[in-house]
Amino acid sequence: MRKLLAFTGVLFIPLAGITQNEQKNDSINEAKKTEILKEIVLSSNILGSKFEVKNRTGSAYYLSPQDLQQFGYTDANKILRAVPGVNVFEEDGFGLRPNISLRGTSPERSSKITLMEDGVLIAPAPYSAPAAYYFPTMGRIEAIEVLKGSSQVQYGPFTTGGAINMVSKSIPRDFSGDVRFSYGNYNSRSTEATLGDSGKNFGFVTQYYNYNSDGFKSLDTGGNTGFDKSDYLGKFRLNTNHDTKVFQSLTFKIQYSEETSNETYLGLTQEDFDNDPYRRYIASSADQMNTEHWQFQLDHLIKPLQNVSLRTTAYHNKFSRNWYKLNDVNLGETISIGNILADPLTYNNEYQALLGITNTAEDVFGIKANNRSYDSKGIQTVANINFGNRLYQNLEIGVRYHEDSEDRFQWKDKFAIQNGEMIRTTVAQKGSDSNRITSAEAIAAHALYKVVFNGLTLTPGVRYETITLTRNDYGKEDPTRLGTDLTIKENNVNVWIPGIGANYKFNNALSLFGGVHKGFAPPGTTEGSDSEESINLELGSRFNFNGLRGELVGFYNDYDNLLGSDLAASGGTGSLDQFNAGQATVKGIELLLNYDLLQASSGKLKLPITLSYTFTDAQFQSDFDSEVGIFGEVNSGDEIPYIAKNQFNVTAALENSNFNVSLSGRYTDALRTEAGSGSIPDEFKIGSNFIVDMSAKYFYSERVTIFSNINNLFDSKYEVARLPAGLRPGAPFMVNAGIGYSF
Template sequence: MKNKSLFLGSLLLAMIASEVAEAKSSALENTSVTRFQQEEIQVEGQVFDTDGSPMLGVSVVVKGTHRGVITDEEGRFTLKADANAVLVFRFLGYQTQEIALNGRSSIRVQMKASTQELGEVTVTSTGIKRQIKDFAGTVNVISASQIKELAIPAVGDAVRFMPGVNYIDEDGRGLRPGIGLRGIEPNRNSNTLVVIDGKIPIGQSYSDMGGYYMMPVGAIESVEVIKGASPALYGSGSIGGVVNIITKKGAARPYTGINLQYGNHNALNIGVETVGNTNEGAMNYYAGFHRRQGDGFRKSRSRYNVNDLTANVTAKVGDKNEWRFFLNGFTEYSETPGGLSQAQWEQDPEQSVNPHDFFEARRFSTAISYKRSFDETNSLTTSVYGSYLKRDWWLDNRNATASKRKFIAALRDIPTVGLFSDYERTNTLFDKENKLLAGIRLHTDVTHEVSVAGDEMGKKAGKTTANSANTVAVVEGYVFDEFHITDKLNINPGVRYTFVNYDKEDYYKNSWDNRNEDAFVYSLGLFYKFSEQYRAYATYSKGYKMPQIRSAFETNGDLDAETSDNYEIGLRTRPTQWLEVELAAYILDFNHKIFRESGLLNNGGKALHRGIEVSGAIYPVEGLKLYGSGAIQKATIEYGMNKGNRVPYAPRYTATAGAKYQCGVGEGTLTTNVYGNFVSSQFSDLANTFEGSANGNVGLIPKFFLLNATASYSYKQWNFNLNALNLLNRKYFTTRHNAWGGIMPAATISVLGGVGYQF
């Protein structure tokens, strides 16, 4: 099997190289042919909003090409296009418009406000996009305007709005959210691939995706969850789907803004950002600094502070070259109050029993991307990225035997570097529209891990008890094609080959180990457009997650590769202007699955996840939006003594429903939201133990319902907002964890009031 996979992988990489070479040749031929077939004219135009005011920063692109400009302060633009070309106009919060020139050299465009926030989704690691409505797979998006209107304090609070998502806030402060998709275990994103701008992985390493960092919402343009064909598009760890965090790029109206929020438990959020463009959109930029701090909801040992600096610059050099630069720096210091026994939880969920524990982290990441458009149908995008994470966690081992009680530390340093290169070709195949994507990825990271045990609580000193370096080197290649059989039907085949070399050096035990892994995954999607109002899709994909082979207190030894066969069907419909619905059904058939019990990961066996997801919105009257999303799922163990039991951390039901109302008040706009989140009960172990154990490590995780409300008022350059989460002050928890000391309480009522101003 391995020889077969190596052969297929070599063949795949050869195909990619062949396609790029052919493209360069084809590009030269096509250029000479089209030069004589089409007449180019210079087009001038002006773009206005619904009130007739000029719009700055509107994207104007010649359809089917990479040629485009951005409107200036007067809403004007100039570009060259074929006399019969179609221009596409896009701007966040407005309907995308396509206007045929029909020989005209001057046009006037009025944009219309859109009820749908975003129309595109990122489908590759270098940022290539596709229209959501025409994508063969389930896609859910939370936009920047929604984040602003809801005054959402953390990314985890945003993903609650998406169907089939189980969100775990590790300690109730939004510092390390855990996201599980379609019944997959959510703890610290260890089984869900989370990336920034489609390329930079947030997880600490390729094999261990557990995250110790999350982008602040102030720097985020949108959050995308992509399912269906994600294994072929994104690779390891994307069986349930991919969470893609899109950062702000600065293509909108230039401004400098400051935002302040203050709430109970001395929570303080500060954001300062500047965004804009120069040379009529040839270069745009974003830079933002965000700080979160507070005392936390626990009565002691719950203080935290987080600092984040993010910068993005995009520069176009001529018509064919585009550069992008990304930089991020992050620091965190937080006290970690730990878990509670069953008795402690029942006595006082807000208490802390860890008087000494704390966590420190520093993370720096960067990416440089270059896009070359050979002609209007061929482009190559290459991104080089790197990051460095230093993560130190000091904690009391709480051993009941005095002589064995130690102040221990898990110290990690993880440098990462990688490269993506994506080739995109839009052409005709057998006289039918065809879009080809082909790419490669190179990646390596080194996890330096040191364990220390000290006798003095609260002191960063002690004796080394473990010292190792785990190195991962990855080579991947993929091909994904969108072939239009008819104007209504297209197919989307995809293949991906992954080869991984894993090297483990244990300096403490003076041992060394090396092994190779490879995988060949594939997908096939079908998309059919009945009409502009009704679209359907179906996908099959082979899923894969790389083995986790490091030594740590979170695993019981080495973990094998996780594999699955995934099936999905879906329907998107917008029968009227006041109703939109998306419905999806799925099956994840795991041949080998990793399970978590009491916080420890273990090798498992066969498991079956199946479910139905729905999301939609109703617009009954002007300004009012009723929205909701939910999932019914059943994830069961299909082997051994626990056959038929539910998979841990896979609730049967999840739902979110709410109402948004927006209206004019004075010279400003008032937006209010009331919504609720429901998650049904979950089990924390394979045996489906119902009664809670005395130490809190095992037992049922009860169902919970959270009521939330927000209000936002925008007046000229000012914005005032109020956010209240868990209004009913429910006492609940979302996880039991052996290493953290049992039950991890979730946040009590949180109220934040804020003000923002744009210069």
């Protein structure tokens, strides 16, 4: 805590010596306008608009409320595929637990990117257990901000690929609300209700969102394979008069969500997938995940001077989950479900047991209760100061004190199949499979200086992280945690993360930007595990010629040490231990184009086209052998798995004031499921796919909208992963229709 007080003291030093200055020239006023966007009381955006994006010195992308509403996606995978530089691989077809990569980072459970909601870390335990088994429900999110390159030096702890900030429903300026309901095949339903208002000194918003489905997969014996997820949100703001000398606001946010999903890690063999990709074996019929998430946030903003703002946020996130799912089969020897499905001929008896055609003996199936609770809390302060006479200058200084933990208290029950049903035959002692607490204490600070002069913007910055990681393992024989078999591991990290970005605006139609910064990801508690470190470069251009708007970026990430993780989600044991994977390079190109084909016409119709393309070349530069996870035996020059080389997304919309019809097509190149080079063997391959979605909206009146969305318009059958165990399908043809009423 003394460290925290010392950092906080340093934070306030610059405020004393800086006074207000009058900005006079055009470049100063434009830059000032950009900064003002960050200070809007009603939102928690980092970017705030597409205007802010085009003026940054690093690559960034802003998905506005209109962008998110275009196709009504509730799946983060589908939403983010349109963003250049983003790689994802699907798992459940609904996006309940996305696997997201930014510029070639490992996509497993989105564990190598900084995830935030309203500017606050939102992964269950961002430092000690960053695998994102909790992910904000996309249906309740208002906007999404993606920061890459030197754009995200301010945000950590993961600075290699980038950061994603999800913006929850903002407090409206006036009394307003909306109600939306949709229904689709597989008995899929979504319901949303929002109400909010702002007065002179008070504002609020409340939101309810529910999304549920019976699921598109079919158990051999029948049954629900879907989910039911509900979210509740409340924000309440008190503020002084806007014309007061020292403006202040205090906003309290509370969010709660709960989920029950009948989801499994058990996929299919290649032969069974080819026959019916939506099949589920009987042995997965007892699998179910139950989660609960609380978020509390208190945000204080003060503007002691016109050119100075100070925002302080205290936060506390609590997440609990128990994923009760099939882990292994024992017919004399325990075999993991991943090994069975990868080689059903060698493990034919175990494979036949999964099918449940005949009764089995007792205790054949091990179903693990992956019972974990997470705690994440902290306080962060960011000071923003504008100053300068001849030059517009801005200084941002931030500090954060953070604690998080993951408490594992797991057990493995034993089951048999009798008459086509999973029957529990042995109830295990709770805590007998995994019984440990992993925790982290971290202090982070950053400073970012911005100067604008005659079209040139420079943003040098630096970040500092000091982290203590601890694991207390009580062993499998001490469920009451007396400490009779306690082992303790600890790892300490101190790191400086510098970066600099530049943007030169030739004119209103053309600008050039670039930057270099240090990439970092914290290690685990495993002895000998180093931090992940890299040097990252980018160079790009933004342009607008005759209505053709776009961005072209090249990037190069040079890893001195890449970290791998032992995740059950990636076919490992689930220990979450991290291991050194040595040197690697990731390079690529990102392209974004926007054009309205009817811009020259005098009619009211518009036909905007958006194209995004990403090329990613990710390779190991060291030899090593990994016995867990997705890497396998690696030789220098091997490609990093689960990163598609080529991706593109094209969207076209025909619209006017009465209707909107949109089509979206996304292509994903074939990718590897294990490291390798040359042609991809079939057993380690996910084939390419091209999926088309469609949406239509009719604006019946100013208040009423009728809409319909179709995902996978041509009902393509395609594979998305061989993780966690066996082949998994993408979602089939899905259609929904609904109505929205706003006031």
